[in-house]
Amino acid sequence: MTDTDRPTPGVGRRRFFQGAAGGAALGALAAGGTARAVSAQGATATSAEDDRELVDLTGQYRFFDQAHPPGVATLPQRHALYMTFDMVDGSTRAALQALLARWTAAISVLMAGRPIGQVRPSRDEAVGQDTGEAVGLAPATLTVTVGLGPGLFDQRFGLATHKPELLAALPQLPSDKLTPETTGGDLSLQVCSDDPQVSYHAVRNLARMARDTVATRWTVNGFGRASAGPGQQTPRNLLGFKDGTRNLRQPVELDQHVWLRDAGWMTGGTYQVVRKIQMTVETWDADRVSDQEQVIGRTKVEGAPLTGRQEFDAPDFAATGAGGQPVIDPQSHVALASPENNGGVTILRRGYNYTDGIDQYGQLDAGLLFIAYMNDPDSFVRLQRKLGASDALNEYISHVGSGIFAIPPTPASGHYIGEQLFT
Amino acid sequence: MRTSRTRLALTATAGLALLSVAACGSSGGSTSTTASSAGGSSAAPVSAGASQVAVALTSGSSGDTCQLDHAQAAAGPVTFTVTNKDAASLTEVELISDQRILGEKENLAPGLAPVSFTVTLGGGSYQLYCPGAATENLTFTVTGAPATSATGDAATLLAAGTKEYAAYAAQTLAGMQTAVGALETAVASGDVAAAKKQYALARPFYEKVESAVEGFVLPGTKPGDNKGNLDYLIDMRASTLDPAVGWHGFHAIERDLWRGGAITASTKAQAAQLRSDTAKLASLATALTYQPEDLANGAAGLLEEVQSNKIRGEEELYSHLDLVDFAANLEGAEQAFAFLKPGLSKLDPALTATVATQFDRVVASLQTYRDTSQVGGYAAWTPALRSTDAAALSKAVQALQDPLSQIAQKVATAQ
Numbered sequence: 001m002t003d004t005d006r007p008t009p010g011v012g013r014r015r016f017f018q019g020a021a022g023g024a025a026l027g028a029l030a031a032g033g034t035a036r037a038v039s040a041q042g043a044t045a046t047s048a049e050d051d052r053e054l055v056d057l058t059g060q061y062r063f064f065d066q067a068h069p070p071g072v073a074t075l076p077q078r079h080a081l082y083m084t085f086d087m088v089d090g091s092t093r094a095a096l097q098a099l100l101a102r103w104t105a106a107i108s109v110l111m112a113g114r115p116i117g118q119v120r121p122s123r124d125e126a127v128g129q130d131t132g133e134a135v136g137l138a139p140a141t142l143t144v145t146v147g148l149g150p151g152l153f154d155q156r157f158g159l160a161t162h163k164p165e166l167l168a169a170l171p172q173l174p175s176d177k178l179t180p181e182t183t184g185g186d187l188s189l190q191v192c193s194d195d196p197q198v199s200y201h202a203v204r205n206l207a208r209m210a211r212d213t214v215a216t217r218w219t220v221n222g223f224g225r226a227s228a229g230p231g232q233q234t235p236r237n238l239l240g241f242k243d244g245t246r247n248l249r250q251p252v253e254l255d256q257h258v259w260l261r262d263a264g265w266m267t268g269g270t271y272q273v274v275r276k277i278q279m280t281v282e283t284w285d286a287d288r289v290s291d292q293e294q295v296i297g298r299t300k301v302e303g304a305p306l307t308g309r310q311e312f313d314a315p316d317f318a319a320t321g322a323g324g325q326p327v328i329d330p331q332s333h334v335a336l337a338s339p340e341n342n343g344g345v346t347i348l349r350r351g352y353n354y355t356d357g358i359d360q361y362g363q364l365d366a367g368l369l370f371i372a373y374m375n376d377p378d379s380f381v382r383l384q385r386k387l388g389a390s391d392a393l394n395e396y397i398s399h400v401g402s403g404i405f406a407i408p409p410t411p412a413s414g415h416y417i418g419e420q421l422f423t
Numbered sequence: 424m425r426t427s428r429t430r431l432a433l434t435a436t437a438g439l440a441l442l443s444v445a446a447c448g449s450s451g452g453s454t455s456t457t458a459s460s461a462g463g464s465s466a467a468p469v470s471a472g473a474s475q476v477a478v479a480l481t482s483g484s485s486g487d488t489c490q491l492d493h494a495q496a497a498a499g500p501v502t503f504t505v506t507n508k509d510a511a512s513l514t515e516v517e518l519i520s521d522q523r524i525l526g527e528k529e530n531l532a533p534g535l536a537p538v539s540f541t542v543t544l545g546g547g548s549y550q551l552y553c554p555g556a557a558t559e560n561l562t563f564t565v566t567g568a569p570a571t572s573a574t575g576d577a578a579t580l581l582a583a584g585t586k587e588y589a590a591y592a593a594q595t596l597a598g599m600q601t602a603v604g605a606l607e608t609a610v611a612s613g614d615v616a617a618a619k620k621q622y623a624l625a626r627p628f629y630e631k632v633e634s635a636v637e638g639f640v641l642p643g644t645k646p647g648d649n650k651g652n653l654d655y656l657i658d659m660r661a662s663t664l665d666p667a668v669g670w671h672g673f674h675a676i677e678r679d680l681w682r683g684g685a686i687t688a689s690t691k692a693q694a695a696q697l698r699s700d701t702a703k704l705a706s707l708a709t710a711l712t713y714q715p716e717d718l719a720n721g722a723a724g725l726l727e728e729v730q731s732n733k734i735r736g737e738e739e740l741y742s743h744l745d746l747v748d749f750a751a752n753l754e755g756a757e758q759a760f761a762f763l764k765p766g767l768s769k770l771d772p773a774l775t776a777t778v779a780t781q782f783d784r785v786v787a788s789l790q791t792y793r794d795t796s797q798v799g800g801y802a803a804w805t806p807a808l809r810s811t812d813a814a815a816l817s818k819a820v821q822a823l824q825d826p827l828s829q830i831a832q833k834v835a836t837a838q
Contacts, residue, residue, distance in 0.1 A: 088822065090784065101532035105511035117514065117555055125716045126832035129514075129554070211825045212777055215818045413482070414509035416534040 005073045005229070007059030007141045055194050060139035063108040064413040068268055070111070071145035072348070072373050072407065073254055075229040077192040080222035080352040081199045082274060082369055083207065084149070084185025084403055085214035093157040095213045097422045102209055103146060104416035110202045113139030116209075131208070133201050140195035144202055146417050147188035147272050147405025162421045164266045164406040166377055170273070173381065174388030175399065182218045182276050182401030190272070190371060196223070218401065220276055222352025222369045234303060234311065238281055238353050238366050239396070241296050242303035245311055246338070248348045258348045258373050265420035268409035273347075273380040275370040276354075276401025282363055284396045295392040297334030305334060317341065331392045337383060345382055347374040367397070377404055466566070467493035473500035473541055476563075478551065480510035480531065487512045489553030491561055498546050498567025504539040507531040510556075517552040518542060518563070523578070524770055524836050525549070545569045581715040581766030581834055588718050588762040589711060592632045595755075596705040599628030603701045610676065610694040613686050622676060623744055623799035627751035629658060629673070631758070632708075634724030635717070639707050653707075656700045662737050672697050674740075681741035715834035718763050722756035723831070726824045729753065734817050736809050746792050747799035753789065757782050760827070763834055770833050774826060781823035788819045 055078065061070055087096065106116045117129025153163035169184075189206060191199045207216055226237045227244035237243040248257055260266050284292070289300050297315065298305055305315035307327045317335055319327045328335050339346045352369045359365040372380060388394070408418050467474040474496035480489055487510035505516050505528050517527040518540075526540040546567040550560045602625035609618040637654040644651025649665040659665070660674040670678065671693065679690040732738040733749040760778060768775040792802045802808060 088784075088818075090780075098530050098532070098535065101535045102514065102530060104534070105514070105532040108511045114512065116512065121832070122554070122559075123832045123836065125720075125835040127828045208825065211822045212781055215822070411534070414533045416532060419534050 006075060007056070007061055057138040057140045057194055059141040059194075060113055061111055061141060061143055063111045064411060064415075066410045068259060069145055069270070069407050069410050071143035071190050071192050072258065072270060072350070073229070073251070074141075074143050074192070075232060076225040076227055076235075076350055076352075077141050077143070078194045078225055079192065079196045079199055080225070080369065080371075081191040081196075081203045081219065082188070082222065082352075082371070083191070083203050083219040084147075084188040084217040085207070085210070086217050087152070087156065087186045088213060088215050091213045093159075093422070096152070096157055099210050099213045100146075100418045101416040103206055104411060106206060106209060107144040107146070107202075110144065110205070111139060111142050113137070113142070113198075116205055131201065131205055133204075134198055137195060137198050137201075140193040140198040142191070142193040142198050142202060144206070145190040145192075145272070145407060147190070147403075147407055148418065149184065149186045149188065149403065149405050151184070151186045159421050162265065164269075164271075165263065166271060167404065167406045168377075170377070170402060170404050171381060173384045173399070175394050176388065176402070177398045177400055178402050179400055182220075183403065185217045185403055185405075187214060188272070188274070188403060188405045190274075196221075220352075220354050220369045220401070222354045224353045226351040226353050226368055227349045237351070237368050238279055239284055239292070239296070241292070241298060241300060242311065243351065243368075244349050245298075245303055248346060253346075254348060257346055257379070258375055260375050266406060266408060270373045270375060270407045271377045272403075272405045272407050273370075273372050273374070273377060274401075274403045274405070275399050277368040277370050278365070278398045278400045279367040280363065280396050280398075281366050287396075294329050295332060295396075297328045297332030315340075329392060331390050333387070333391055333393045336387050336391050342383060342386070345379045347372040347379050347383070373407070465493060465495065467496040467501065469497070471502075473502040476501060476503050478503055478505040478516055480505065480507040480513045480516075480553070480556075482509045482511065483557065486557040487555065488558065489513065489516065489551065489556040489561060491551060491563065494562065495564045495566065496544070498544060498565050500541055500543050501565070502539050502541040503528075503551075504537050505531060506537040507533050507535065509533045512555050513553055515554055519550045519552050519560075519836075520547065522836055524833060527771060529771075529773060577766045577769040579766075580769065581763060584762035584764075584766060585713040585715055585718060588759060589713055591758055591762070592635050592711065593705075593709055595628050595632045596636070596701075596708050599625065600698075600701050600705050602628055603698050606676070607694040607698045610686055610691055615680055615684065615686055618676070618686060619680050619742070619798055622673070622680060622742070623747055626673065626739075626744060626747055626799070627754075630725075630728070630748045630751035631755035633658070633728065633752070633755070634721040635711070635713070636704060636708050637724075639704060641703070653700055653704050657697065657704065660732075660738060661740055672700070677739065677741050677744075715763060715766070716831040718759040719827075719831035719834055722759040723824065723828050725752040725756040725759075726820060726827060730817060730820050730824065733804075734809075734813050734820065736804050736806065736813075739804070742798075743803040743805050744799045744801070745804035746789065746801035749804075750789055750801065753782075753785060756827075757786070760830075763830065767830060767834060774829055774833065777826045778823070778830065781819075781826060785819050785823050788816055 061074065063070060109116050115130035115132070115135065119128050119130045119132040119135055121128055148164075148167075150163075150167050150169050153159050153167065189203055191203045193199045193202075225235050227247055228234045230249045234242040234245050248254060258270050260269050263269070293299055293306065302309070303311040304313055305328060307316035307319045308314070315328055315334055315338065317326065317328055317330070317338070317340060321327050335341060350371045350373065352371070354367060354369045356365040374380060388399070411417055411419060467476045469475070476496060477492040478489065479492070480487065489510075503516070503518065503526070507513060511533060514531050515527065515529045516531065518525045525544070526542040528538050528540055531538070544565045546565050546569045549563040549565065551563050552560055602621070606618065606621040606625045609621040633654075639653040641651035641653065649655040649659070649668040655663070655665065655668065655671065657672040658674070659671055664670065675693045676690055676697070679685065679687060729749050729752045733745040733752065736743065736745050738748050739745045760782065764775060764779075793800060794802045797803060
């Protein structure tokens with residue numbers, strides 16, 4: 001575990017225990033008597049499981065000199081803001097270089113919980129360098145992950161020879177309902193923290209310092225994490241099901257499936273695929289739960305595969321029921337997405353639930369901001385080709401937004417993200 | 424944007440204390456110290472005809488620091504070469520004399536190549552100002568004959584620019600009087616089509632200089648009373664309607680012409696009052712003088728107007744002439760910038776170039792809406808057009824607003 005993955009606890013960090021009475025209240029929803037919940041019940045336990053309910057706003061991550069970029073293996077924080085940008089017409093290679101250098105410096109300061117400049121300038125005629133709304137707030141385990149889109153490596157900036165080997169626009173995939181307003185971008189910022197105001201302050205100030213070089217393209221405000229890291233309780237997406245039970249968790253798995261090796265200046269980095277997945281939650285809510293469980297392939301409360309009893313039981317896709325039919329529908333989400341049925345292909349998911357309010361039809365506009373990391377974007381393409389073509393869940397979801405970005409490795413102190421592009 | 428300009432009564436001997444708030448910026452909150460580095464006591468070496476001083480920005484245990492390798496130099500050209508080694512919170516270095524900026528570098532960040540600026544200095548004491556550093560001000564001493572006028576150039580050029588701007592504003596208001604007169608004549612004739620045309624011709628004058636004159640009130644007016652507020656009387660609109668005072672000015676006429684489609688006795692009375700209020704405004708404005716930061720803040724204010732009212736279609740609710748106003752706001756802002764440009768480019772050539780580029784981009788964007796078949800010469804800014812085009816225009820304006828908002832502090836400190 002590196003500094004990138006777990007926060008440095010702040011001075012006087014308080015641990016919150018569920019306590020004798022609280023242990024039972026872990027949540028009828030969540031606990032359900034799993035082995036993991038039981039192990040966390042002791043009032044004096046300080047195992048990793050305790051941290052899953054702990055929100056320590058004083059925690060912070062170091063930015064420079066890490067093996068990997070922040071916000072990937074990092075324990076998923078509670079909130080995310082995702083924003084993409086386009087380079088404005090006529091902006092230059094030098095402007096891109098200055099932007100990456102200034103973003104890098106500012107991100108390191110923001111992650112330390114400090115303003116990026118004077119809030120109240122010493123000169124009366126000056127505008128503030130920092131907008132001020134995070135003054136007095138703790139770092140809140142903020143991470144900012146910078147992504148470089150395929151468009152940066154076109155003819156505009158002379159960077160074609162440095163293009164990350166596997167970075168290319170995603171192909172058209174089955175069931176895609178992408179809208180241009182929520183697709184693509186030359187640059188992206190994934191901003192995660194345990195305090196939405198801290199995240200907003202970060203993205204607002206980063207967008208502001210770059211405004212003569214980049215224009216905002218699209219954004220999604222994720223309000224709750226929908227994937228778990230090691231020791232974290234598996235959270236639920238807006239379908240009400242646990243999401244990411246079989247997510248990658250161990251460093252060795254990340255080395256195998258996420259981090260880039262022998263990839264030149266991208267070594268230690270990764271690729272990010274983001275999808276804005278709209279859910280027709282009201283239609284879903286009108287479906288009987290037994291059918292929902294067939295669609296997903298898991299039980300709703302426990303999250304166990306339909307062939308098992310507990311969440312982390314391995315699904316048995318060969319098991320058949322009374323009528324000889326598979327217990328887990330081959331078109332269920334779990335069956336189609338599982339590594340067993342995809343030649344071992346797997347990706348690190350790091351998604352968040354989002355809402356955009358109410359849509360033009362008067363329906364709740366909500367869904368999953370799917371963010372995934374992998375060392376070969378084709379892993380996502382293979383999975384989504386299959387899911388998009390036949391997932392029983394497609395009746396209730398639409399992929400409306402999309403993006404792919406290279407996530408460069410973290411620079412050493414005194415350097416900036418993507419510096420190798422300009423040498 | 425509220426400028427620092429105080430409200431001015433019509434009867435007052437206008438022009439005197441108009442700009443009491445135009446503070447010469449006080450630099451940095453922390454105390455000044457001399458450079459503590461080893462090389463600090465010897466004079467900087469001379470090379471390539473200039474004393475060479477290295478400025479290093481580094482991170483330390485007590486915060487980011489700014490250090491000079493030599494705290495002294497002989498009078499003459501001095502080149503400061505700034506390297507940001509690993510000071511993530513420092514982005515700017517300025518050389519200051521008596522709160523005037525003599526030279527500076529912005530957009531500094533670790534990893535970027537060193538940058539330098541050269542200034543010709545006379546004997547005396549200067550400060551290197553590093554906003555955000557553990558010690559923000561470092562003393563830099565120059566030995567030899569004192570300078571005749573270290574920033575005479577920039578300050579003189581800026582002062583000249585303000586006088587030219589005053590002439591531009593007065594000329595614009597004179598043009599407005601003529602145009603409003605023609606509008607009144609057309610309204611009096613009862614010809615709706617002719618009145619619409621004159622309305623579109625008269626609007627831009629006010630929009631070009633609005634931020635410079637919007638603070639005027641009639642004598643004896645209590646603060647907050649719109650009855651005596653000339654900006655209200657001339658340019659109120661539905662979204663700023665004060666029911667106690669009612670409809671007045673341009674937009675009362677616009678409402679009758681476009682929404683009502685007819686000229687009534689009330690329309691004629693409004694046109695006559697607009698003419699009289701415009702005359703009062705023009706006479707007040709002749710007494711105005713400006714400081715450089717007033718031009719900068721005024722330009723910023725005009726772009727705020729574009730962003731808040733024009734792009735949203737709120738200004739010309741009935742006629743949809745918002746792009747005509749937009750063009751006028753933009754021209755007024757660009758003029759103010761143009762008058763600052765000779766002085767500003769001596770102080771901060773990079774910022775000057777950035778703002779100029781962004782002006783060009785906004786002008787080019789707006790140019791695509793030129794339509795000479797329309798009254799006013801621009802496409803009608805209808806809700807349908809706004810829904811497809813407003814976001815891109817808004818972003819272009821914002822990309823201009825941000826660098827433009829940096830100008831005031833630069834020119835204020837150059838006086």
